Amino acid sequence: MKEKPKLTITDFENISTNEELLTIIKKKKISIEKVEIKLEYEKELKKLQVELVKLQQWVAKNNKRVAVIFEGRDAAGKGGSIRRFMEHLNPRSMRLVALNKPTEVEKGQWYFQRYIKELPNPGEIVFFDRSWYNRAVVEPVMGFCTKEQYKTFLVQVPEFEHMLYEDGVTIIKFWLSISKDEQLRRFDARNDNPLKRWKFSPVDKKGQELWDKYTFYKNEMFSKTHTTYSPWIVVKTNNKKKARVECMRHVLSQFNYEEVEGVKTVSNPDPNIVMRYYRSANHLD
Secondary structure, eight states: OOOOOOOOHHHHHTOOSHHHHHHHHHHTTOOOHHHHHHHHHHHHHHHHHHHHHHHHHHHHHTTOEEEEEEEESTTSSHHHHHHHHHTTSOGGGEEEEOOOSOOHHHHTSOTTHHHHTTSOOTTEEEEEESOGGGGTTHHHHHTOSOHHHHHHHHHHHHHHHHHHHHTTEEEEEEEEEOOHHHHHHHHHHHHHOTTTGGGOOHHHHHHHHTHHHHHHHHHHHHHHHOOSSSOEEEEEOSSHHHHHHHHHHHHHHTOOOTTGGGOOSOOSOOTTTEEEOOTTOOOOO
C-alpha cells in the first residue's frame, strides 16, 4: 500500500509563514481542506476586525451611540461572536453587558430600568449578551415572569426602542438561529470539555425539552417587536465561523464610517446567512 505524503521536521524548520506551509502542502499533494477553511476564516476575520477598529474610531469621533444585541437559544454562539467583535477594540469606548438575574430591588422597578443605565454613552459601542428580551422568551418559557408582565413588556418594548431611536441610539438586534440537533451537539461538547462545563446551566438542560415552547415565544417576539426602526436580524449559526464574520459584515454595513471606500473585504453580509426577519423565512430554529 502506497504511503500517504506527510510533512517532515525539516519542512517545518524551513518555513516561517502560513503561506510557505501551504506551498509545501500543495507541492506534496496533502489534503488539508479543513485547515484551508480555517486559515481563510482567520484571514477574513482579521480584515473585518480592522474595519471594526475603524468603525469604533468613527463612533468615538462623532459621539455616536451604538447598542448591539445578541439574542438566541442557549449554545447559539452569542458569547463567541461577541468575543470576536471585541477582541481588538479599545476598551475605553466599548463595553460588554451580561446582566445576572435581577435583585429583589430590581424586581420592584420598571422592567427596563436596569437596562437603561447600561445603554451606550456618546462615542461608545455596547454589546449585550442577552438583553431586555429575556422577558420575551426565556422568562415566560421558564416561568420567571407573570403573564401580565409578559404582555406589558410586548406592548412597551416597541415604544421604548422608538424613544431610543428618536434620541439617536443605533440598536442592532441579532437573533442567532441554531437547529435542535446542533444545539444538542454543542451541549454534549460543553459537558465533555472541563473548560466549557461552567457554561452549562439548569436552564440549558431545559432547552431541548422545551424546544417547541421556545419556538412559540420566539415567533411571538418577532411578530410584536420587529419594526422598521429596530428590525430583527436573523443569523443562521450552525456554522459558527461563518455566522461570526457575517454578523460583523452586517454591523459594518449599517454605518458610513470614514475610509469606507478603502475597505479590503466584502462588507455586505451573505443573505443566505444573515437576513431580516419575515414571517415566511425558513429559520433553523
